[in-house]
Amino acid sequence: MARRNRENNTPPIDAAQLFALAPQLRELLKGVSQVELEHFSMEIGDLDLFIPLSGGNPAPAIPGVPAAPAQPPVKPADLIRESYVRTSSDFPGRIREVRLGATKAEGGSRCRSITIGGATAPAYSDPARPPLHSPVISLDVFDMPVTLPRVLRENVADVIEDPAEWAKMNVKKFGADVVTVHLTSTDPLFRNAPASAAVKTVEEVLQAVDVPLIIGGCGDPRKDAEVFSAVAEMAEGERLLINSVTLDMAEAGTLERVATAARDHGHALLAFTGLDLNNAKELNRRLYEYIPPEQIVMDLTTVALGYGLEYSFTIHERARYAALMGDAELAHPTISAATNAWAAREAWMKMAPEYGSRQLRGPVWETVNALTLLLSGVDLFLMMHPAAVLTMREVIPRLPTVGTAQAGQIANWVGVRI
Incomplete structure (x- = not known):
């Protein structure tokens, strides 16, 4: 030793x-x-x-x-108090504003036009800088009967055969700001309806309702180019949102046709890419050759809850921050197809009792999808279930006031007993 x-x-x-x-x-x-x-x-x-x-x-x-002797642990008598000071950051960039729909004075026939975009800060991050334009909700219409989960179908069963009546119900009963018309029947692998039939459907919906319209295609780059060009010409001055143009159109040689038709007849374009900001920037660069940036909206893809919703949120958030930091190629308003939530089996299929009723699961799935991307700064939502729409209507006006309540107005959720 x-x-x-x-x-x-x-x-x-x-x-x-x-x-x-x-x-x-x-x-x-x-x-x-x-x-x-x-x-x-x-x-x-x-x-x-x-x-x-x-x-x-x-x-x-x-x-x-x-x-x-061992000392007994000391039980905390109170929570550690910590102060929080909100800081306001100024960003060099700004999201462009895009106008949808046109009134008679503006060359169209809508009761009013709707402007989306214009953000100068991340969504709801600063009560002093709320969104310049409140997010907008569009309800879907299909130009032919489609397979829908029962909880969706029961709300539209009486009008599912008539797109114009369906659109009218979406506006009058469910309070849609915008109506999306999906021209599903034009798909070459399905009914392959001609462009003339699509034009007639859009014309009927324009006469049935007076809100701005979004016109959705079938996804085939050549057929969509034909249909979109015909619809754009028929509805000149109505300021439609053409849904959508893609890089596949660029490869098929049809992107210029759709973009110039939208430019010449006064419509906006929805640029769709799949969860890839580099592709989004590339598509926008190609569109700038034919159409002003103020006529472009982005769809960065919405993935259903449980199937990658968190990745959709990240992509949208990254795009918004990049735009606010000065990336002009991403400085466009965005939309979210919250209806993609219904692609999740859990939203509509019969499951064990502990998963709850299908009557509630589906609307909850769509609501969570929409609310999640609302917080990333999405400007326009494509939706279907009235309960999900109602929830969004309740939440959207409250978010700009977050952080302005007095201490005495906030519930002590930490110490509450249930």
Whole structure:
């Protein structure tokens, strides 16, 4: 344990003597934070020195020395108080504004036009800078009967055969700001309805309602180009939103046809890409060759809850921050097809009782999709279920006031007993 001193040949201190000195050493070291040793040398293994520590793991016991009594843990009497100071950041960029629909004075026939975009800060991050234009809700209409989950179908069963009546119900009963007309029947792999039939459907819907319209295609780049060009010409001046143009159209050589038709007849374009900001920027760059940026809206893709919704949120948030930091190629308003929530099996299929009623699951799924992307800054939502729409109507006006309540108005949710 110890060795004889080589210089003065004094006898070593044996282990028993060393342990006997331990209490005195401990007493002497009380309150001492630093010990300086002179003329001291030690080889590893010669001496084990144990210094009791406060907190953490207890120091190893020293034989012959009574252990200190364990101290009972102290129960906190209150929460740690921390202050929060809101900071306001100025961003160099700004989201462009895009106008949808045109009144008679503007060359169309709508009761009013709707402007989306214009944000100068991340969504609802600063009460002093609320969204310039409140988010807008569009309800879907299909130009032919389609397969829908029962909980959706029961709301539209009486009008599912008539797109014009369906659109009218969406506006008068469910309060749609905009109506989206999906020209599903034009799909070459389905009915392959001609462009003339699509034009007639859009014309009937324009006469049935006086809100702005979004015109959706079938997804085939060549057929959509034919249909969109015909519809754009028929509805000149109505400021439709053509849904959508893609990079597939660029590869098929039809992008220029649709973009110039929208430009020449006064419509806006929805640029659709799949969760890839580089593709979104590339598509926008191509569109700038034919149409002003103020006529472009972006669809970055909405993925259903449980199937990648968090990735959709991230893509939208990244795009918004990049635009506010000065990336002009991403400085466009965005839409979200919250109806994609119904692609999730959990939203509509029969499941075990613990998953709840299908009557509630589907609307909840669509609501969560919409609310999630609302917080990322989405400007326009494509929706279907009235309950989901009602929830969005309740939430949207409240968000700009977040952070303005007085302390006494906030519930003590931490200490509440249920």
